[in-house]
Amino acid sequence: MAFALAGIMNRGNRKSPGDRCPIDRTMQVVGTRSAILLMREALFGTSRFDDFVVRTGLTDAVVAARLRDLVQAGLLSKEPYREPGQRTRHAYALTDSGRDLMPAVLALGQWGAKHARGAVGRTFRHVECGEPVRTVVECTAHHRPAVEQIEVS
Amino acid sequence: MAFALAGIMNRGNRKSPGDRCPIDRTMQVVGTRSAILLMREALFGTSRFDDFVVRTGLTDAVVAARLRDLVQAGLLSKEPYREPGQRTRHAYALTDSGRDLMPAVLALGQWGAKHARGAVGRTFRHVECGEPVRTVVECTAHHRPAVEQIEVS
């Protein structure tokens, strides 16, 4: 059974995927503002606790709690490191799972830059060629379908 | 000033974009579970109040409040319609702004399908060619940079 996105409404009595829907599940993991901001910073390269606090503007308590959750959820890893003459500290690094969230974070930023009022315009660029980067939806045959041309099965 | 994503940590004292960051702004609009679930349903083609309630599993009170927010934020529009022999009702339809959120919603679903435990595997397909659809990050020169090859300026 398949449904076209944004299709006609009379599509029968489709049953809700409920809380097993992957979108819902994702929201239960990174569905808070603090979690997304921390993942944004992790993708920006931040790895130290204090930098997370300063750059997100969240309080240390929230940062500590959320980082613990994100490590627990497998999006970040906590690795000890030591600078010479310093005590052992912990750096937070992206896991493969966390890295896979990049398209979502970029897509959220892309929407905000275009539609949210008061947002600072930022552009992401490919380092090697300098061209701006964006998220696109495409099928494996390299078509770029509109919403109405996508079905879920 | 540009920063490479997931780059080395010693990138100097970059100042936080604060609450004007587009990602943050977006989270303030659709950063709740209910908002994302409703946008998911809107992208799936749902337009009637009752269908939103049944398919998201949220209560009618939450659905009413969130739909009002989403209309207010310009992601949905509320249009009267009338089926023959029925009273006038209101259908919720995607605006262009709401349609632009599709990459983000799809990317969230993509992450959940791959990484979230207990998620039902769903695939999105292009109607015309039947191939599965995914979100990709690419620059205008059609490169597909990894996280480390993206900079923000």
Added chain:
DNA sequence: CTGCTGGCTTGTGGTTTCCATAGCCAGAGA
């Protein structure tokens, strides 16, 4: 030993989100 700093943890309180329940209202059917 005392103080200081980075990285947390704990506690308090306000706001938001959500669920559950109940009620309201317009219009169609009887």
Added chain:
DNA sequence: TCTCTGGCTATGGAAACCACAAGCCAGCAG
């Protein structure tokens, strides 16, 4: 006119989220 139904609105309470503040602990500097 009475009732029923779809689409809301209102109220109450639990939980989550967050800011603010304080405290804790390890390891340096003095």
